[in-house]
Amino acid sequence: METPQDGPGDTIGDWDSCSADPQYRAAVLDLLGALAYGELSAFERLAEDAKLAPSLEDKAALAGMAAAEFHHFRQLRDRLTEIGADPTEAMQPFAEPLDAFHRLTAPADWPESLVKAYVGDSIASDFYREVAVRLDSDTRDLVLRVMADTGHAGFAVEKVRQAIEADPRIGGRLALWGRRLMGEALSQAQRVVAERDALSNLLVGGVEVRGFDLVEVGKMFNRITEAHTRRMAVLGLAS
Amino acid sequence: METPQDGPGDTIGDWDSCSADPQYRAAVLDLLGALAYGELSAFERLAEDAKLAPSLEDKAALAGMAAAEFHHFRQLRDRLTEIGADPTEAMQPFAEPLDAFHRLTAPADWPESLVKAYVGDSIASDFYREVAVRLDSDTRDLVLRVMADTGHAGFAVEKVRQAIEADPRIGGRLALWGRRLMGEALSQAQRVVAERDALSNLLVGGVEVRGFDLVEVGKMFNRITEAHTRRMAVLGLAS
Numbered sequence: 388m389e390t391p392q393d394g395p396g397d398t399i400g401d402w403d404s405c406s407a408d409p410q411y412r413a414a415v416l417d418l419l420g421a422l423a424y425g426e427l428s429a430f431e432r433l434a435e436d437a438k439l440a441p442s443l444e445d446k447a448a449l450a451g452m453a454a455a456e457f458h459h460f461r462q463l464r465d466r467l468t469e470i471g472a473d474p475t476e477a478m479q480p481f482a483e484p485l486d487a488f489h490r491l492t493a494p495a496d497w498p499e500s501l502v503k504a505y506v507g508d509s510i511a512s513d514f515y516r517e518v519a520v521r522l523d524s525d526t527r528d529l530v531l532r533v534m535a536d537t538g539h540a541g542f543a544v545e546k547v548r549q550a551i552e553a554d555p556r557i558g559g560r561l562a563l564w565g566r567r568l569m570g571e572a573l574s575q576a577q578r579v580v581a582e583r584d585a586l587s588n589l590l591v592g593g594v595e596v597r598g599f600d601l602v603e604v605g606k607m608f609n610r611i612t613e614a615h616t617r618r619m620a621v622l623g624l625a626s
Numbered sequence: 627m628e629t630p631q632d633g634p635g636d637t638i639g640d641w642d643s644c645s646a647d648p649q650y651r652a653a654v655l656d657l658l659g660a661l662a663y664g665e666l667s668a669f670e671r672l673a674e675d676a677k678l679a680p681s682l683e684d685k686a687a688l689a690g691m692a693a694a695e696f697h698h699f700r701q702l703r704d705r706l707t708e709i710g711a712d713p714t715e716a717m718q719p720f721a722e723p724l725d726a727f728h729r730l731t732a733p734a735d736w737p738e739s740l741v742k743a744y745v746g747d748s749i750a751s752d753f754y755r756e757v758a759v760r761l762d763s764d765t766r767d768l769v770l771r772v773m774a775d776t777g778h779a780g781f782a783v784e785k786v787r788q789a790i791e792a793d794p795r796i797g798g799r800l801a802l803w804g805r806r807l808m809g810e811a812l813s814q815a816q817r818v819v820a821e822r823d824a825l826s827n828l829l830v831g832g833v834e835v836r837g838f839d840l841v842e843v844g845k846m847f848n849r850i851t852e853a854h855t856r857r858m859a860v861l862g863l864a865s
Contacts, residue, residue, distance in 0.1 A: 431673060431677065443666070444713075447699070454696040475682045482682070
């Protein structure tokens with residue numbers, strides 16, 4: 388997806404200067420906690436979904452994505468510790484929404500798990516990119532570093548295409564599945580936005596915006612949904 | 627455990643010279659295939675067992691062990707490819723025995739999964755060490771490199787001790803569990819030994835031994851079992 392139109396090109400300063408503002412600090416702790424738990428739960432689910440793989444190569448590919456998510460988790464957790472936060476405390480508020488997302492979107496078979504791996508990886512990239520532009524330079528560097536290491540899901544695209552070619556009837560089911568994944572992701576994200584004011588303010592306008600702006604959050608979700616729609620089309624799935 | 631008494635200090639040559647012998651080559655493909663599948667299945671099971679973790683820190687610790695196993699897997703798989711083997715084909719004969727081991731030893735709770743992580747990691751180290759002395763220098767370097775990166779299970783020792791201190795009654799159950807893990811591991815290993823002649827010859831005497839020697843295999847299993855017994859004692863568990 389494109390760089391969001393409303394994102395500033397320059398950063399707002401480094402962590403030391405920005406974190407003097409307690410609201411900014413709280414927002415970044417929330418963000419890193421949410422990303423860290425997101426990576427940890429992605430690790431768990433990908434490792435679990437690897438069981439559905441029809442071959443050892445496929446299993447290894449999904450396990451490799453899971454291992455990559457774990458390394459992201461570790462970087463985010465270490466950063467939380469470095470800035471004096473308790474990683475567990477920072478992650479806790481996001482455990483239930485993310486667990487709920489995964490519980491509600493357990494893949495029934497291998498093609499569903501491939502679509503989920505691809506969609507999940509892509510939504511995460513989009514979100515990292517959206518949020519990076521609003522961050523202090525140190526946090527931004529971390530987020531971009533973690534993001535640069537995503538995109539392991541590329542192999543999923545080819546596999547899903549092959550599966551649809553081999554049996555065109557599954558296309559309809561997978562298109563429905565892609566919509567459901569996006570719907571559940573948005574619904575859990577909205578729950579987080581409603582509960583975490585500091586994080587929401589950061590997401591919509593950066594440190595200078597104090598008022599909670601539902602319209603801006605909606606716009607961000609729209610951009611991510613549009614990118615999702617384009618990706619589903621590339622995959623040969625009408626969303 | 628100690629270095630096995632019967633292992634030579636020097637290697638038998640490098641891969642290029644040793645692999646000219648088709649029986650040696652077959653044995654090493656078997657060995658790397660068995661280790662690779664062992665790491666991949668350990669990854670899967672540790673990731674699965676991480677769900678039993680009572681806290682996010684514990685979950686992250688087990689997930690970290692799983693990610694390390696995946697990196698071992700990748701090194702072994704890449705080496706198989708490098709020497710012109712098909713990794714999937716090399717792993718296939720060991721999939722069923724290793725899957726059976728894990729199926730028969732699914733932990734019922736968190737202390738059982740800790741004991742399994744520790745015992746599994748330790749048996750793997752012992753086995754790597756036993757086998758390393760019989761290998762050509764290139765394969766030995768790989769095996770020692772992968773092994774040097776084990777020992778992530780150290781945290782499990784402390785956790786199990788704490789659990790037994792908090793509730794001494796679980797000691798008996800975990801001691802039984804440790805015995806069962808070792809018993810199932812030996813039973814699957816014996817199955818592999820019976821089916822894979824080239825690998826068995828390598829394990830018992832190196833490339834120069836042609837005759838299948840059940841006594842030597844028995845001695846190796848004894849050494850590993852003795853090391854297991856000592857470790858269980860360290861853990862506060864009578865084995």
